Amino acid sequence: MTLSGKTPVVEGEADFHYPAAGKPLKTWYKITGDLSSGVPPLIVLHGGPGAGATSYDPFVDLTVKYSIPIILYEQVGCGRSTHLRDKADAGIEFWNDGLYVAELESLIAHLKLGEYDVLGHCKLYFSF
Secondary structure (H helix, E strand, C coil): CEECCCEEEEEEEEEECCHHHCCCEEEEEEEECCCCCCCCCEEEECCCCCCCCHHHHHHHHHHHHHCCCEEEEECCCCCCCCCCHHHCCCHHHCCCHHHHHHHHHHHHHHCCCCCCEEEECCCCCCCC
16 A cells, blocks of 8 residues: 555554463554665554554654654554453553553564654543
8 A cells, every 4th residue: 555656554463472461462553654764763652541543644744744654553452453351450450551561662573673763642631
């Protein structure tokens, strides 16, 4: 698939082994641009839990304008990645920074990235 006829777009799944999950996991990702271009890619971390990556599609403008490859992915439990309904009530013992750091490291290894930038974003809504 290509964007605007010339920018490559690749979607895939990366295996993610996390013993506490009790089963094999998959992390869905989308790469816009060319990882072999020599330009460090930007990995965009979505908010959550549960937000997904679709709202970050406008970041592909960075690929079109500046040839920066963009990597969007959805954390386990979100979007097109493995859902863990049996862990829904597991709390902080399972759903914690360690899980998400391990997943990001697993994706980086899967994509064989040496150099990259990371951008994280989350909207918090409070109602009083």
